[in-house]
Every structure is written in C-alpha cells, then in structure tokens.
Amino acid sequence: MDFVAQILPYLLVGAMTTIELTILSMALALVAGLALALMRLSRSPLLRSLSGAYIEIIRGTPLLVQLFIIYYGLPQYGIRLEAFTAGVIGLSINYSAYLAEVYRAGILAIDKGQWEAGGSIGLSRAALLQHVIVPQAARIVLPPVGNYFISMLKDSALVSTISIVELMRAAQLRVAITFRAMDIYLVTALIYLLMSYPCSVLIRYFERRASRGHA
C-alpha cells in the first residue's frame, strides 16, 4: 500500500492529462464528425466524395500510424507540433471519421416524413437540418457517441508513444524507475476503469431517458 501511495500522485497527474486530452479531442471530433456527416449526405457530388474519401482513408489506417505521421512525419516539412497538440489533432482526426458514420446513420434513421414536413413548411435544407433533423438524430446517436468517448479514453494511451506524459506514459516511467511492472500496471488499469465506468453509467442513464420518448 505504501508503494501505491508513493506512485499514485504521478499516475494521477498523468490521468489528468488523459482526461484533458480526451475531452478536447472528443469535442473537436464531434464538431468535425458532424461536418463530415453533413458533407457525406450533401447533394453535391464533390462534397460527398471528399468526405467519403477522408472517412475511408482515416478508418482504413491505424491510429498509431496517423499519430506518428503527425508528430514524427510533419517536422520533415517544417511543421513541428507540440506533442500534446499533435495528440489532440491525431485523436480528433481519427475519431471524426468514425463519428461521421455514427451521425450519418442517425440522420438516415429519421423518418422521411420529417424531411417532407420540414420542406413543406418552407424550411431551407440548412434550416431543416438544424431545427428538425439534427436535434432528433442527436438523441439517436447519444449512446454510440458515448461509447466512442469511453473508447477514446482508452485509445488515448496510444499517444504515450509520441512522448505525451498521460496516464500510460506516467506508468511506464514509474516502471522504468521501480521495475514493479505488475503493481503499477494494475493500478493504472484500475484508474482507467474508474474513469470509464462512470461514463458508461451516464450513457445508460441517457439511453433510458431517450427511450422513454421525446418529452
């Protein structure tokens, strides 16, 4: 127990970075994902194929490779990003592609009658999306988006490889000094669990609320 108390402060500082990284990246991914989904559903063939290509490329390549390209590759072209910035960019680019597909499915799940009713009262396509379609789709996609949030919380461990001292990296550094790998990684796993479990409880709560209807 003494040992745990001794390493815990280091790990908790790392966990704070993990949380910052996840919240920031998720916020950016949510916005970018919506934009991508709307492009994907646009009637303009150019926007549709741009977004389609982006989504396929990002989903078809490993997050780790994407992070390495941003952090280790770009400096070759004179673009030097701070590790934290590179991590946020990498995570949000990666997740925006997945979230775009989630949004797209949510938007397509909205009844055709809603589009027709919105159109028949004279709403422009943009106003129709903003006031009728997206608010309803948001309820549908809330649970899967929540799952992606939890998933990012854990995937963020990958940014330890580009020298961001988040929870995983903090653990590795302690192991390197103390050699007590089992103890440290078990505590680390527990901290991840303590961060993600409340999130899944929250998601289930929202899920239940959403399934009760729209009131």
Next chain:
Amino acid sequence: MPEAQNCPALRMSGIRKRFGVHLALAGIDLEIARGEVVVIIGPSGSGKSTLLRCINLLEVPDEGRLELLGQMIFEREAGSPPPHYRQLDMMAAKARCKTAMVFQRFNLFPHLNVLQNVTLGPIRAQGKSPQHAIAAARTLIQKVGLSDKIDAFPNQLSGGQQQRVAIARALALSPEIMLFDEPTSALDPELVEDVLVVIRQLVQDGMTKAIVTHEMEFAHDVGDRIVFMDEGRIVEQGPPSIIFSRPRNPRTQSFLKKVLRRNPRTEVSQ
C-alpha cells in the same frame, strides 16, 4: 396585382410522373380556381397523393408545367434532364411559400411541443418575429380546439389531436393553397370526425383547397368539385351532386358503388 387576380390558384398541364416501371401520373391537366375546394377521390394507387405532392414539389414531375397563382413554378419537357438540385430548391421554395400541406401520418416534429411545431415555419422559414408568430399560433391552436395542449409534445396527443396540430401548423404559414393528403386515413375511426369537423370549418374561410380523401360523405359536403382519378389519369370531374348521383364514366360508377356500399352514410346524404 389586378392581373394576377385573374389567374387560377393552380394550373397544371401535362404532368407525368413515373416511379420505376410504375406510371403514377399519366399526363394530368388540372385548374383550380381561387377559393375553390377540389376533392380528389379514386382507388388506392390511382395517383391522387402523387398529384397532390407534385403541387408543392415533394414529388418532382418527370414532365409538365405547374403554375401557382399565375407564377410559373415548374416546367420540364419530355426527356429533358432533371433540374439541378439548386434550381429545384428555388422552384420548391416558390411552391412552398404559396402552399401548406397536411399529411396522412401527421408528421409533427416529435422533439418540439405543440406551440413550437406551429411556430417553426413562420419563424424559421418566413422570418416572422417570435412574438408575432406565437400570438398567431395561439389563435390557430385555439381554433383547432387544443389550447389546453399548447405545451404538450406530439407523443402525448391522440392521432386526432396530432392531426389538428398539423392543420394549425399548416394554417400558420398563411398559405394561399392548402393541400390535404388523406388527412383522416391514419386515424382510428372514432377520431376521424374530430378532424373532419375542423376541416369543414376551414372550408368556409375561402382559402383554396385540394383534398385527397376516402371519406365520401365529407367529399360530397365540402367539395365544390370532385375529381375522380384512376390509373394516373383524371377520369371524370364535376360538382359533387353530379359525380355522386349520376357519374358517367363506368370506372367512376364501379368505384363509387364499391365505396358507398362500404359507407352507407353517404347515400343518406345524397
């Protein structure tokens, strides 16, 4: 605009629409005078709803011309490519600022309450001020008898109540032409009359209306003119007294025989 006053509310000519191999509209010519109430009847699949949906361009005709209140809305020649979507948006916008539609399945916005459903169009499409739109909406909601439900959400209302909200939502746009697409077909039988009563009241306001319905007694009572459609064509039309008692076309005769047998009330009212 004295010139525009002479134009009919609606003039469509040569409207054709195909869904895959099915020819839904096989060349429709129709004129509706201002203030006229036209009721479209016919067997299911005869193209009634498609015709109505071509008026506000929810369906885009393959060919034909559509004018509303003297303004050219849509024109497409046989075999010409479909209009670009931006062009189509403009055509649809023109059609939709003159029309409003009541749907078979109500299509209320489930995430908005009654008041918000009714004010969304006036505020977000027509740019009315919220205060103005809310005041107008309250009057309309009262008119359809739902003042006590003004804060309710659609899933808290019966089908008949939802359809009355939908009617208020359409009226809030102050359209020059109201389109009713089988407004009572999705309702439980005991709720049909509630909705018909509301529409009957509206008929007296002088607004031009096109109504697709299977309610023959209602059609007989509110229609200035009955249009009978079959297989994508207008087969016969005329005042209800003629169509319902002395239809000339054999297809009209057999259709009316079938539906009136099912619904004997209508024969009483003749």
